[in-house]
Amino acid sequence: MLQVAFIREHRDEVIERLQQRNMDASQMIDNVITLDEQRRKLQTQLDNTLAESNTIAKEIGNLYKSGKASEANALKEKGAQLKEDSKGLEDQLNRKAEELTELLYQIPNIPHHTVPAGNTDEDNEEVFKEGDIPKLHANAKPHWELVKELDIIDFELGNKITGAGFPVYKGKGAKLQRALIAYFLDKNTAAGYNEVQVPHLVNEASGFGTGQLPDKEGQMYHATNVEPSLYLIPTGEVPATNIYRDDILSLSQLPQQLTTYTPCFRVEAGSYGADVRGLNRLHQFDKVEILRVEHPEQSYKAFEGMIEHVKDILRELKLPYRILRLCGGDLGFAAALTYDFEVFSTAQDRWLEISSVSNFETFQSNRLKLRFRNQDGKTQLCHTLNGSSLALPRVLAGIIENYQTEDGIQIPEVLIPYTGFDKI
RNA sequence: GGAGAAAUGGCAGAGUGGUCGAAUGCGGCAGUCUUGAAAACUGUUGAGGGUCACACCUCCGGGGGUUCGAAUCCCUCUUUCUCCGCCA
Numbered sequence A: 001m002l003q004v005a006f007i008r009e010h011r012d013e014v015i016e017r018l019q020q021r022n023m024d025a026s027q028m029i030d031n032v033i034t035l036d037e038q039r040r041k042l043q044t045q046l047d048n049t050l051a052e053s054n055t056i057a058k059e060i061g062n063l064y065k066s067g068k069a070s071e072a073n074a075l076k077e078k079g080a081q082l083k084e085d086s087k088g089l090e091d092q093l094n095r096k097a098e099e100l101t102e103l104l105y106q107i108p109n110i111p112h113h114t115v116p117a118g119n120t121d122e123d124n125e126e127v128f129k130e131g132d133i134p135k136l137h138a139n140a141k142p143h144w145e146l147v148k149e150l151d152i153i154d155f156e157l158g159n160k161i162t163g164a165g166f167p168v169y170k171g172k173g174a175k176l177q178r179a180l181i182a183y184f185l186d187k188n189t190a191a192g193y194n195e196v197q198v199p200h201l202v203n204e205a206s207g208f209g210t211g212q213l214p215d216k217e218g219q220m221y222h223a224t225n226v227e228p229s230l231y232l233i234p235t236g237e238v239p240a241t242n243i244y245r246d247d248i249l250s251l252s253q254l255p256q257q258l259t260t261y262t263p264c265f266r267v268e269a270g271s272y273g274a275d276v277r278g279l280n281r282l283h284q285f286d287k288v289e290i291l292r293v294e295h296p297e298q299s300y301k302a303f304e305g306m307i308e309h310v311k312d313i314l315r316e317l318k319l320p321y322r323i324l325r326l327c328g329g330d331l332g333f334a335a336a337l338t339y340d341f342e343v344f345s346t347a348q349d350r351w352l353e354i355s356s357v358s359n360f361e362t363f364q365s366n367r368l369k370l371r372f373r374n375q376d377g378k379t380q381l382c383h384t385l386n387g388s389s390l391a392l393p394r395v396l397a398g399i400i401e402n403y404q405t406e407d408g409i410q411i412p413e414v415l416i417p418y419t420g421f422d423k424i
Numbered sequence B: 001g002g003a004g005a006a007a008u009g010g011c012a013g014a015g016u017g018g019u020c021g022a023a024u025g026c027g028g029c030a031g032u033c034u035u036g037a038a039a040a041c042u043g044u045u046g047a048g049g050g051u052c053a054c055a056c057c058u059c060c061g062g063g064g065g066u067u068c069g070a071a072u073c074c075c076u077c078u079u080u081c082u083c084c085g086c087c088a
Helices: A004-009 A011-021 A026-065 A069-105 A143-150 A155-161 A171-190 A204-210 A237-242 A296-317 A363-368 A392-402 A413-419
Strands: A125-130 A194-196 A230-232 A256-265 A284-294 A321-325 A337-345 A350-361 A371-373 A379-381 A383-391
Touching: A004 A011, A004 A026, A011 A026, A026 A069, A125 A296, A143 A171, A143 A392, A171 A194, A171 A256, A171 A284, A171 A296, A171 A383, A171 A392, A171 A413, A204 A230, A204 A237, A204 A363, A237 A256, A237 A284, A237 A363, A237 A383, A284 A296, A284 A392, A296 A321, A296 A337, A296 A350, A296 A383, A296 A413, A337 A392, A350 A363, A350 A392, A363 A383, A383 A392
Parallel strands: A194 A256
Antiparallel strands: A125 A321, A256 A284, A284 A383, A321 A337, A337 A350, A350 A383, A371 A379
């Protein structure tokens, strides 16, 4: 969420930069400024009332001590009246503050100045491309056919147990999946990310902290038969980032680098057609995530570092990929800048998104109250970043499709030590 | 699941109705001393709101209550610890 003080001081700039998202925020921004003014006015009134009430309470204490009970009793009435006043003011203040917060929740992050204009994914800007697209044999097939023939991923079985979008990985398919997870985690920890295992259900405060709530309420599975209700995580980002909620880090604690492997659960309502075939879109999938908490001056350098890291993994896997800089219209609610990685699937003849690296700047940390103590000893909001390294199903799809041969699927060399076999 | 105890600033730990945003110690920061460091000494050191800056307000696990006044009393929830039971 954007900082009110920033909005107040940079009204025109905020409106102008949000236009990059194809939204006219002027009305919202002006409402924020008005609500904030009203809020502060009420706060002052309340403070003054409480100050008076405090003074009287002290006086009464002194009067009792000096034995002037009757005078003290006279003052009590006034104190009671002030208390009543303060309650009324407090109610008004809370309502106003809530209204302001709700409005702020609806305003997305300000795009980074490099974010290109545009409405849809067609307007995303390709910034990098690497790797050879393999020439497949004549009988090459998409992964959903291959995995069925080889009996390594069973969609129908998952459908029986749970429903569509919850596949069962079997035999070498399961092993390959596990190999990828181990390989990703090893790469990430070698690069300095600390491995953590986190809960797969989170409370409401965590959902708000990273910005999934209230924006993506409908996208998350929600367990409501427990009190308080819990959400199944749509990404490891949510629990991992919330590790830092309400923290004040020292300069020496920055940067923080985490990596975590988690399943991810997404409702994905309204999806249909070829986009969602096979592994392309699931309700449950695995992902290894990398996450950083950075000094604001370092965050874009860190962003580049994360991009290079993901590149390195894809190079090792020898998968052809490209990097897109998301346009304003495609940029996620909380992100200031996002680069998507896409692997080319030869058999499907299309690009599959396998990673998304974002800098949220202070958007998440403002909600999280994640701060650090700067050189002047003042608290200041950190920048948060995260990215997938990587999302499993589409990497799996990319490997299965691009590495297919007439007599089975070759395993990428770097994975063989993890799988223990070189062909499926 | 049962019984008991507890939750205070970065940490430890005082504080049972007004003089408490809170003793003291440790840690942190700054200074003195030193060639430099350590030690010692001196000062300083929670967060948020508000203000040009002060003033002022809020916060002692969360929420609610009693009172003119709550860290302190009451209710409730959560968490932690000890003992017992059960269990992957």
